[in-house]
């Protein structure tokens with residue numbers, strides 16, 4: 015006869031595996047979250063933290079279009095850049111929950127400086 019109480023109890027290896035899995039999950043989650051840049055982060059730091067993955071370290075593009083000198087973005091008004099960053103566009107996510115107004119200003123100033131060459 016099977017002892018039902020024994021069957022329902024998780025064995026020690028099971029508990030160990032669950033504990034290990036939850037540690038791995040936490041690590042994965044923290045690595046995936048983009049996070050907010052520091053309040054006093056420079057425009058360049060914000061760009062490198064949030065944008066470089068898709069637009070390239072040097073604004074030359076990648077998953078997203080180039081943003082540097084001669085790009086379409088360089089010929090658009092500040093309002094276009096701000097709107098795109100805060101609302102997203104196509105496959106680009108919105109950054110409205112990651113950036114405050116001052117950080118957004120610093121980021122756009124940085125893009126303009128880079129675009130000027």
Ligand code: HEC
Pocket residue numbers: 061064065066067068069077078079081085086087094095098099103104105106107109121
């Ligand atoms: C997940 C990848 C990804 C990230 C991260 C990302 N972008 Fe984008 N971005 C894109 C893609 C893809 C497009 C093109 C969207 C479309 O037009 O369909 C785009 C478009 C743009 C455009 C419009 C360019 C044009 O010529 O139309 C600007 C400006 C821009 N991104 C700026 C930024 C800035 C600044 C950041 C950081 C705050 C950023 N992006 C982060 C993927 C990304």
